[in-house]
Amino acid sequence: MSWIEDxxxxxxxxxxxxxxxxxxxxxxxxxxxxxxxxxxxxPLEIYxxxxxxxxxxxxxxxxxxxxxxxxxxxxxxxxxxxxVEYILRNYGVTIEDNELRTVxxxxxxxxxxxxxxxxxxxISEMEVLAQNNxxxxxxxxxxxxxxxxxxxxxxxxxxxGSTGIEFTFDFQxxxxxxxxxxxxxxxxxxINVPNFLFTWEDIKPVRQEQTGKEVNSLAIVNxxxxxLKPEYIKALExxxxxxxxxxxxxxxxxxxxxxxxxx
Numbered sequence: 001m002s003w004i005e006d007x008x009x010x011x012x013x014x015x016x017x018x019x020x021x022x023x024x025x026x027x028x029x030x031x032x033x034x035x036x037x038x039x040x041x042x043p044l045e046i047y048x049x050x051x052x053x054x055x056x057x058x059x060x061x062x063x064x065x066x067x068x069x070x071x072x073x074x075x076x077x078x079x080x081x082x083x084v085e086y087i088l089r090n091y092g093v094t095i096e097d098n099e100l101r102t103v104x105x106x107x108x109x110x111x112x113x114x115x116x117x118x119x120x121x122x123i124s125e126m127e128v129l130a131q132n133n134x135x136x137x138x139x140x141x142x143x144x145x146x147x148x149x150x151x152x153x154x155x156x157x158x159x160x161g162s163t164g165i166e167f168t169f170d171f172q173x174x175x176x177x178x179x180x181x182x183x184x185x186x187x188x189x190x191i192n193v194p195n196f197l198f199t200w201e202d203i204k205p206v207r208q209e210q211t212g213k214e215v216n217s218l219a220i221v222n223x224x225x226x227x228l229k230p231e232y233i234k235a236l237e238x239x240x241x242x243x244x245x246x247x248x249x250x251x252x253x254x255x256x257x258x259x260x261x262x263x
Contacts, residue, residue, distance in 0.1 A: 004201055011198050034117060036191050038124045039066040046116060055104040057113060063120050064098040072126055080126060083140070087122050090156055090168060091115040114165055125186060138186040138222050138246075139170055145249055146171070152262050157181060161202030169199075173261035178214040179207070180261050185221045188232040197239045219243040 018035035032046045047058045067074065074080045088095060092115055093102050100119060104112035146153055157172035159181075171182040181203070183196050200217040207215045219236055221228060223245040236243050248254050 008198065008201060011194065032113075036117060036121055036195075037189075038063065038120070039070055044117065044120050044124070046113065046120075048113075053105055055106070055109055055112075057102050057104060057116050059100040059116070059120050061097065061099040063100060063123050066124065067126060074126070079140075083126070084123060087119050091119040093119040111165055118168070121192070139184045141246075142170070142184045142220055146258075149255060149258065151258050153182075159203045159207060161199070162206050163202055165202070167199045167203055173258075175213075175260075175262050178216060178261075179211065180216045180218050182218045182220060185219055187226055188219075188221060188228060190232075193232050193235050197235065197241065200241065201239070217241045220246065220249075222246045 015035060020033040021030055022033075023030040027049075029047055029049045032048065033043045034046065036044045038044045045059070045062065047060045049056045064074070072080070074084050084095075087093075088100075091102075092112075093100055095101070100116060100123070102112050102116050143155065152173075154172040154174070155170070157169045158166055159169070160166045169181040170184045173180045173182065181200060185192060185196075196217075196219065204215045204217075207213075217240075219241055221243055224247055228245065233243060244254055244257075
C-alpha cells in the first residue's frame with residue numbers, strides 16, 4: 001500500500017477503536033459513542049433503533065441542549081436559525097422538538113449515520129457564536145469575500161469518495177487543469193483537521209480519475225479570534241494542503257492565488 005492508504009487504514013482503525021456501542025434491551029435503543037467531540041468536548045453520541053426495515057437515528061436533543069447551556073439560542077437569531085436550516089437541508093436531517101433525526105435503511109445506513117454526525121458537528125460549532133468577538137458565521141464571511149472579489153466557485157460541493165460515502169466541501173474552484181476543494185475553519189482542532197484530511201484523501205483519486213485534473217485542497221482558517229496552533233498547521237502542510245489565514249485574505253498574493261484557481 002502507498003503511504004496515503006496506510007494513513008487511511010490507520011484512520012479507520014482509530015475510528016473503530018474509539019467507537020463504542022451499548023444497548024438497552026428494554027427499549028431496543030442503542031447508543032453509539034463516537035470519537036468526535038461536541039460543545040463540551042465530550043463524545044458525540046448517536047441513538048438508534050430498528051423498526052422493521054427502518055433504522056431511526058437521533059442525537060436525543062443533546063446538541064441543542066448543550067448550545068442552550070452555553071448561551072446560544074438559535075431561535076432568537078434569524079441568521080443562526082437560517083444557518084441551522086441550511087445545515088439540515090444539506091445533510092438530509094430533520095429536527096423534532098430540538099432533536100436531530102434521520103431514518104435509514106440497511107443499504108444506506110453508513111451514509112445516513114455519517115450525514116447525521118456531520119450535522120451534529122457543524123451545529124455544535126455554533127457555540128463559538130456565544131463569544132462576543134465573533135460577529136458572524138465564518139463560512140458566510142468567506143462566501144461574501146468570494147462574491148466581493150467576483151470569484152467563480154461552486155458552494156457546498158458534494159463528491160463521493162473511494163469509500164462510497166458522499167462528502168461535502170464548503171466550496172470548489174475548477175480550472176482547466178486543476179480543481180480545488182475548500183473547507184473554511186472557524187477553529188482548528190484535533191477532530192476537524194484529521195477529518196478534513198481524510199475526506200480530501202478519500203475523494204482525491206476518484207475525482208482525479210473522473211476529471212483528469214489535478215485535485216488540491218485548501219483550508220481557510222479564522223485566525224482573528226483564536227491563535228492558530230502550530231501542530232494543526234503542520235498537519236495540513238504534511239498532507240500537502242494549502243492554508244490561508246483569514247487575516248491575510250485581502251493581500252495581493254491571496255487575491256491572485258484565488259484568481260489563479262480558475263485559470
